[in-house]
Amino acid sequence: MHCSYFDAAACRSCTQMGVPYAEQLAGKQRHCEMLLAPHTELEWLLPVGSQESGFRNKAKMVVGGTAQDPTIGILDADGQGVDLRECGVCSPGLLDCFPVLAGFISQARLTPYDVPQRRGELKHIIITESPDGEVMLRLVLRSEQLLPRIRKHLPSLLAALPQVKVVSVNLHPEHKAVLEGDREILLTEQSTLRMRVNGLDLHLRPQSFFQTNTPMAAALYRQGREWVDELDPASVWDLYCGVGGFALHCAGPGRDVTGIETSREAIVSAKLSSKEAGLERVGFQAGDATAFALGADRSPELVIVNPPRRGIGKELCGWLESSDVQHVVYSSCNAQSLARDLAALPSFTARRARVLDMFPQTMHYEVMVLLERAG
Template sequence: MQNSALPNLWQQGAVIPLTITDLSDNGDGVGRFEGRVVFVPDTVPGDELEVRLVRVKPGYAHAQLLLIMTPSPHRVRPSCMVADKCGGCQWQPVSYDYQLQAKQNQVVQALERIGGFDLSSAELSGCLSPILAAPEPLRYRNKVTYPLDERHGKVRAGYYRKGTHRLVNLNHCPVQDLRLDPLLAQVKQDIQQRGWTIYNEKTHRGLVRHLSLRVGRRTGEMLLTLVVRNWDLEGLEDQAHLWLRRYPGLVGVTLNRNPERTNAIFGSETRTIAGRDYLEESFADLRFQIRPDTFFQVYTEQAEALMRVIQDHLKLEGNETLVDAYCGIGTMTLPLARQVRQAIGIEVQPEAVAQAQTNAKLNNITNVSFQTGTVESLLPQLGFVPDVVLIDPPRKGCDASVLAQLRLSPAKHLVYVSCNPATLARDLQQLCRTDEELNGGHYKLRKVQPADFFPQTAHVESVAFLERAV
């Protein structure tokens, strides 16, 4: 019989002891209290803590860290002095070796629990490879985009505090390329001295919304972009030329207009103020032009490593046909095109297709073409059966119509690149199902290779290799 004199500790504001035993997919530490799950940010498996419950549900709660009574052996000193406040990284206090273990486990859990794959079975034993560790877990990001605000008359740039829209001001960031730090610190002062008003998302007033910086890891070329509510920045051209003179690696200053009340960063219009609207980068021994709003993996070296895994697994002989769905600017299409007879890229965004075509010409690759449209509409219109289909969908994974077309396609090899283990496992389950009610054939999972593209965060990239079942 429960003693009514005992306090109810499962309520908001209660202070409880907690041992962290796991990490969630969004990066929080996970512990259990009286059989119920408690999520605590900035904690590490092995930590023995005192926490305060801040959001309580019947079966789980979120808590605030009050005291580390015994630190975990996997806990390290964060490389960032505002790591406990900034929402940019979740795993600064976690040793890098343990980050890799946690990400490998994310993929295992997704494949087994969501995908229904028995990785210990004879058929799948050994199909999951050890995660590709990052050569450098800091100073790797080739692109950063900072929201701006103004406080006590000073312009600030940084990331939002965890779970809020309150800005943490930064003058440098340990995960961005070192060459971007001087721009971050100085450009804020320049904006302030120019008197340009800062956008307020509550009132929808003010002009400058975001500062975006991009660098070619191999070339050192940089782009600076201001995202604004409208074009009226007095003295911008003079300031842009001043920036070009001050920073030798800076090749262009652009202005992007986003007039909407939205959380989306970039709008649809970009103007070049000084220099050019792209930087050049070397990737997989090719030259690429990358614009301010171009999608390009933020960890160049790791993207190249994953490309080598794809090439090594496919063992292309030069007579194959390849289709790269969600091809973007041709980042994967063009390196693979050099190893096949014919390559076709499919991309829904016309601007990305135009950039892909430019990059093909830049590298004199003539056996590739790019088509604008959706995968589900263009794949059945190709007029031939590709030997290899490569897909790299957004984080939400593939739409059901895309999966249906892939099942109908008799391509021998399917390569699925994903930034979300959960949606990857869900889609693989559909592609590998043998149910008679599903149209088309099915695939067999042969290999999954995780890769750490985002050190200090809970995100993990993977590539899965499938073969058409005979």
């Protein structure tokens, strides 16, 4: 893949840009095999490759420049805006939105936040596209000052971009390197973006997490479902369940499935998807995964974990070690924390693993491992 921004050194976020894709994928496979080398009984399935460009369904863009001439992209070393509205890893649907959003910023006179000067209002644009081409737009502001202007000009934006179905404002008053704040103000009647994956409708609310590469997310869920159906456990926990992707895919006759996630927004989404699919034996709760496990009076036959980059940690590993859980499906976006967690699970044997390239043009990837209790 060729990128003029990378060649001009305007953006180096994609550290593998210019490396042939087959070489990228092979390198990720080698890296993961090296980190998990102590697990000698591991069977490696073929890695799952992604399309090289246009794969991102979500863009988190910094707004810089001025209201009259905004930039949509990143900040340079001096805190000035660098426009990336033709970024090649973003989906074509996202790219179609950026020029219209730039016009909306100018029309509504939404003053970009100046990081060095600590003044201005509009910090970020977070935009997500569904597999059906519908879009959720979130505007991250420092305060409510611009809300009247946004409400006034929103009809013209929706007329220009009819694919935009959900719009919200996120308030992030603090000056720190965090993408968004805690408070969300919904501006449209529709509150969720429908993400159609493997024939299931997942619902994404403004503050919910979803994988940034929809085809790879679909492959991830299919792999999890395949392993779970093969083992056919009567009870499954999906810890760090997000909007319920694994839990909903792994539901089946005679199987009780419970999803746990800290984000209440994500749990609302997961419950809606479960209700629409008519899955009576699938339940979701908002809470900390480790606290839920430690407080439970019984353990399931199989646990799915899909933690953030830090991994599941010592406490949850310790609980798994002392539990009656027979199998673990571990989906990781950081093979280093995965390797550390597996070393803390000596009672389990890593049986199968698969690399899925969720993040082409970077060093990052997703890896799934199937663990079986030894003996």
